[in-house]
Amino acid sequence: MxxxxxxxxxxxxxxxxxxxxxxxxxxxxxxxxxxxxxxxxxxxxxxxxxxxxxxxxxxxxxxxxxxxxxxxxxxxxxxxxxxxxxxxxxxxxxxxxxxxxxxxxxxxxxxxxxxxxxxxxxxxxxxxxxxxxxxxxxxxxxxxxxxxxxxxxxxxxxxxxxxxxxxxxxxxxxxxxxxxxxxxxxKTAAPGEALPALPELYFGTSVxxxxxxxxxxxxxxxxxxxxxxxxxxxxxxxxxxxxxxxxxxxxxxxxxxxxxxxxxxxxxxxxxxxxxxxxxxxxxxxxxxxxxxxxxxxxxxxxxxxxxxxxxxxxxxxxxxxxxxxxxxxxxxxxxxxxxxxxxxxxxxxxxxxxxxxxxxxxxxxxxxxxxxxxxxxxxxxxxxxxxxxxLSDPARSGNYVPMGVFRFSQAQASADDAGEPDTSTVPEVATTAPVPEAAPAPSPEVYIATSVIAMGQRFGLTGREVEVLTLYALGHTQARVSEELHLSQNTVHTHIKRIYDKTDLHSRQEILDYLNEYGG
Missing domain, CATH: 1.20.1250.20 (MFS general substrate transporter like domains)
Incomplete structure (x- = not known):
C-alpha cells in the first residue's frame, strides 16, 4: 500500500x-x-x-x-x-x-x-x-x-x-x-528531477x-x-x-x-x-x-x-x-x-x-x-x-553507461591525484572505439562501483536518476555532497535514496556495498 x-x-x-x-x-x-x-x-x-x-x-x-x-x-x-x-x-x-x-x-x-x-x-x-x-x-x-x-x-x-x-x-x-x-x-520540481532521463533512450546510443x-x-x-x-x-x-x-x-x-x-x-x-x-x-x-x-x-x-x-x-x-x-x-x-x-x-x-x-x-x-x-x-x-x-548506426553502442555525476566525480578525483587539487572544469572523454589491450589493467574502484550499480539498477528497475544517486552514495558521498554533484535539493536526494531502499529491500549503505561486492561486476 x-x-x-x-x-x-x-x-x-x-x-x-x-x-x-x-x-x-x-x-x-x-x-x-x-x-x-x-x-x-x-x-x-x-x-x-x-x-x-x-x-x-x-x-x-x-x-x-x-x-x-x-x-x-x-x-x-x-x-x-x-x-x-x-x-x-x-x-x-x-x-x-x-x-x-x-x-x-x-x-x-x-x-x-x-x-x-x-x-x-x-x-x-x-x-x-x-x-x-x-x-x-x-x-x-x-x-x-x-x-x-x-x-x-x-x-x-x-x-x-x-x-x-x-x-x-x-x-x-x-x-x-x-x-x-x-x-x-x-513552483514545481524541474521535469528532469521528477522524470530523470537515461541518455541511451533518446537515440539508443551511448552518452x-x-x-x-x-x-x-x-x-x-x-x-x-x-x-x-x-x-x-x-x-x-x-x-x-x-x-x-x-x-x-x-x-x-x-x-x-x-x-x-x-x-x-x-x-x-x-x-x-x-x-x-x-x-x-x-x-x-x-x-x-x-x-x-x-x-x-x-x-x-x-x-x-x-x-x-x-x-x-x-x-x-x-x-x-x-x-x-x-x-x-x-x-x-x-x-x-x-x-x-x-x-x-x-x-x-x-x-x-x-x-x-x-x-x-x-x-x-x-x-x-x-x-x-x-x-x-x-x-x-x-x-x-x-x-x-x-x-541510428552507432558502432560504439554500448550498455556500459556511466552516469554524468560519476563523470564529474572521476574527473575531480583524477585531477586531485595528478595536480594535488580538484579541477571540475571539464568532462572526461570516454573512449569507445580504441582497441582493447590484451592485458587490461584492473578497473578503478569508482568504475567498478559505477558498472556494478548499473547492473543493480537493471535488476531492480531503478530509474536513471536513482542510478546516478546510488552511484555517488555508494562511493561514500554524503547526501549533501550528492545534492551538490547532481544539482538536486537534499530533500529530493533523500527521497531517491528512500525509494532505492524500498526497491532493493536493502536498508543501509553498508548493505548496498555488500550487495555490490557479492553480485556486482
Whole structure:
C-alpha cells in the first residue's frame, strides 16, 4: 500500500512538472505560427515571402552565439531574455492587432517589423521551455513536444478561420499568458528531477555521442533536407491568385493529420518506454513526405491533398526538432540555447530557402512541376538516408553507461591525484572505439562501483536518476555532497535514496556495498 501511494505521488509530481512546459511550449509555437511564416499552414499568407521568419532566425542566431561565447548563460540572463521575449512578442502582436482594427495604411516595413518582433519573442519563449525540459525522460519529452505541436496546430487552425484581428489579439494573450506558465514552473520540481532521463533512450546510443560534432551535424543536416523538401512543396500549392494559403479542405487535412500523428507518437512513446523513437519518427516523416510528393506529381485535385500532407510533415518535424534540441541540450557540451537556436535555424531557415528555390525553379520552367518534384524526392531521400546511416548506426553502442555525476566525480578525483587539487572544469572523454589491450589493467574502484550499480539498477528497475544517486552514495558521498554533484535539493536526494531502499529491500549503505561486492561486476 505504501509503495502504491509512493507511485501515485510520483505520478502527481511528474504531471505537475510537465504541465507548465506543455502549456508554455504550445502557446509559444502557436504564437509564432499565427504571426510569422508557419501561419500559412492554417490558410494564412506569410508576409514578404518569409522575411519575418528569417529575422527570427537571425534573433535565434544572436542568442545562440552569445550562449556559445559565454559557454553557459547565467540564470539571470535567462530570466532577462524570457522577460523581454514575453513583452516583445506581446507588443508586436498588439501592434499588428492595432493595424487590423484601424485598417491603417501602414508601410510594409512596419508590418514586417511587428511580425518579426512577435515571432522572435515567441521563438525565444520556445527556447526557454526546451531548456526547462533538459535531462527529462525521453518518453515524456516526446509526450510534451508532440502534445504541444498538436495543441498549437488546433489553435492555429481555428484562430486562422476567425480572421487576422482575432488571431493577433489571441497571440497577444498567449504571449502574456507565459507569465502564468513560467510562474507555475517555478513552483514545481524541474521535469528532469521528477522524470530523470537515461541518455541511451533518446537515440539508443551511448552518452558520449551527444558531444560528437559529426553526430550533431548529421542530425541537423537531416532536418535541413526535410525542411527544404517541405518548403519546395509549399510552392506547388499556390493558388491562382498567388496566395500561399491552403484551401479549407486542405487545411482540415493538415490539422487532422498533424494532430492525429502527434498524439499517436506521444502515445507510442509512453507505451514503448525502453525504445528510442528516432527510427519510428523518421519512417513516418519519410512516408508522409513521399506520399505528399507523389500526390503533388499527380496534380489536379491531388495537389492540395499532397500539399496538406507535406505541411503536416513540417509540423511533425517541428516537434521532432524540439525533441532533438532537448536531447542534445541534456547531454551535449554546449548551452541549451545553442542547440535550440541551431535546430530552429535548420528547420525554418531551410524551409524559407526551399520556398525561394521552388519559386526560382518555377519561374525558370513555368508550368513544369517535374524539377521541383524531383528535387523534393531527392531531399527527402537524402535526409532519411543520412539519419538512418549516421544517427541510428552507432558502432560504439554500448550498455556500459556511466552516469554524468560519476563523470564529474572521476574527473575531480583524477585531477586531485595528478595536480594535488580538484579541477571540475571539464568532462572526461570516454573512449569507445580504441582497441582493447590484451592485458587490461584492473578497473578503478569508482568504475567498478559505477558498472556494478548499473547492473543493480537493471535488476531492480531503478530509474536513471536513482542510478546516478546510488552511484555517488555508494562511493561514500554524503547526501549533501550528492545534492551538490547532481544539482538536486537534499530533500529530493533523500527521497531517491528512500525509494532505492524500498526497491532493493536493502536498508543501509553498508548493505548496498555488500550487495555490490557479492553480485556486482
Amino acid at each position: 505504501a509503495q502504491a501511494s509512493s507511485d501515485e505521488s510520483v505520478s502527481t509530481e511528474a504531471r505537475s512538472a510537465l504541465a507548465p512546459a506543455l502549456a508554455g511550449l504550445a502557446l509559444a509555437l502557436a504564437s509564432f505560427s499565427l504571426t510569422v511564416q508557419q501561419g500559412h499552414l492554417a490558410g494564412l499568407s506569410p508576409t514578404f515571402d518569409g522575411a519575418a521568419t528569417l529575422v527570427t532566425c537571425v534573433a535565434a542566431l544572436a542568442v545562440g552565439a552569445a550562449a556559445l561565447h559565454l559557454k553557459r548563460l547565467p540564470k539571470r540572463a535567462i530570466f532577462l531574455i524570457t522577460f523581454i521575449a514575453i513583452h516583445v512578442a506581446g507588443i508586436g502582436a498588439l501592434g499588428l492587432a492595432f493595424l487590423d482594427a484601424t485598417q491603417a495604411d501602414a508601410h510594409g516595413l512596419v508590418e514586417l517589423a511587428l511580425q518579426a518582433a512577435s515571432g522572435s519573442g515567441s521563438a525565444l519563449l520556445a527556447f526557454f521551455w526546451l531548456r526547462k525540459l533538459r535531462a527529462t525522460a525521453a518518453t515524456h519529452v516526446s509526450l510534451v513536444v508532440f502534445g504541444a505541436v498538436a495543441a498549437a496546430t488546433l489553435l492555429v487552425f481555428f484562430l486562422g478561420i476567425a480572421g487576422p484581428l482575432v488571431r493577433h489579439i489571441a497571440t497577444f494573450a498567449f504571449s502574456f499568458a507565459q507569465f502564468a506558465t513560467t510562474r507555475a514552473s517555478r 558520449e555521442r551527444f558531444s560528437d560534432r559529426g553526430y550533431l551535424a548529421a542530425a541537423l543536416t537531416g532536418v535541413c533536407g526535410m525542411a527544404l523538401a517541405g518548403g519546395l512543396a509549399g510552392t506547388l500549392t499556390l493558388s491562382v491568385e498567388g496566395s500561399a494559403g491552403l484551401t479549407v479542405a486542405a487545411r482540415i487535412i493538415t490539422a487532422l493529420t498533424a494532430g492525429a500523428a502527434s498524439l499517436l507518437i506521444a502515445r507510442y512513446a509512453l507505451a514503448e518506454r525502453e525504445r528510442s523513437l528516432v527510427a519510428t519518427i523518421w519512417i513516418a516523416l519519410g512516408l508522409m513526405m513521399g506520399t505528399g510528393t507523389v500526390l503533388l506529381a499527380l496534380g489536379a485535385g491531388c495537389t492540395y491533398v499532397g500539399g496538406a500532407l507535406c505541411a503536416a510533415v513540417l509540423l511533425l518535424l517541428q516537434a521532432h526538432v524540439c525533441y532533438l534540441a532537448v536531447a542534445f541540450a541534456s547531454y551535449g557540451e554546449r548551452d541549451p540555447y545553442v542547440y535550440a537556436a541551431g535546430a530552429w535555424i535548420a528547420l525554418f531557415g531551410f524551409q524559407v530557402l526551399g520556398a525561394a528555390l521552388g519559386t526560382l525553379i518555377g519561374a525558370a520552367a513555368p508550368g513544369d512541376r517535374a524539377p521541383v518534384i524531383a528535387l523534393m524526392g531527392l531531399c527527402t531521400l537524402a535526409a532519411t538516408q543520412l539519419v538512418f546511416t549516421q544517427l
